[in-house]
Amino acid sequence: MNGQQADEAVRTALSAEEEGIDFALIELLFFAYRDFTSDPDVILADYGFGRAHHRVLHFVNRRPGLTVAELLEVLRITKQSLARVLKQLIDAGHVVQVQGPRDRRQRELYPTAKGRALALALALPQSRRIRAALEEAGPADRAAIERFLKAMVDPDLRPQIDKRPRAGGGGREGK
């Protein structure tokens, strides 16, 4: 219930080690991401979906035709974790699977029109938040922010960032 004097010593000793730690940005990243991800939750609840569904749908929409293996790499989860979520998205008609044209073992994933609509609806509030946050920022500021976030990603995983759908290929609707 006391020990004020002894602690002061401990606190001082630790402060030296804490010097180099960038607590400011560590916390800002936490707070920013906390609220950034809170936006779509309300919409997802209407569909009985969670954040896992959001992540899957987002990347299927953004990289139509990506394979299950690619999706697992991007999300950094196991296939067992993906299984239920992906099945629910397929059953609900938001995502379709197509046998790979080159390698018929592969399953290419495509959003349906319904899936695209939901992906868009989920991205909208997040995009609005970003736009508002950049209100006062100039082009140079935006570039700096992008560079920083890109540099925060593991170097060996950075190729994932820019991967986009092969040009010319649209989505696929049905079976």
Next chain:
Amino acid sequence: MNGQQADEAVRTALSAEEEGIDFALIELLFFAYRDFTSDPDVILADYGFGRAHHRVLHFVNRRPGLTVAELLEVLRITKQSLARVLKQLIDAGHVVQVQGPRDRRQRELYPTAKGRALALALALPQSRRIRAALEEAGPADRAAIERFLKAMVDPDLRPQIDKRPRAGGGGREGK
């Protein structure tokens, strides 16, 4: 297995709506945070702790003396979710509870020396990643990044960001 023509139309139609969506920053935030949070996981595993423990320990360390209610507000979780994690941190000797001096119903939370050491060890790789990401950034860039992240937080929750321990008060070691 086909439907290439029809889809093209759908894709074009949606592209118009997608115009305004800032997918670039949405994905950068996802990738940056994914890898940012992956750093401490290895250390946590040694202690049998998870990310929830990390978050609690971080804020107890950074805001020594904060109450249970304040912690719940910051983490945006329910007290039932906090209960087990907090109990484990207390049992393991990383956090101590002290009856509030003004309001004796409150429980002020403080890190022990052990807790501070662990909080620091967890912050270190994250701080290193941030430093590396800012390698090429100037002071103006850093300021822009901080402004952006701050602006991403819900306006009504922004006061949480700057809340820091009352000056003069150190940690508390034991009973």
Next chain:
DNA sequence: AAATTATGTCAATATGACTGACATAAATTC
């Protein structure tokens, strides 16, 4: 004295993740 507040706790449940094992079909290698 009554109401409210801060915290703790019990019980049940949901979500999202994990490991390990095994099955199938298709591609690759020998």
Next chain:
DNA sequence: GAATTTATGTCAGTCATATTGACATAATTT
């Protein structure tokens, strides 16, 4: 052509983190 590897799917069990709802206690406020 047979054997191996690869991509995917699936079953079973488990764990971590979160939820809601209900109730208990002690201390503060009204």
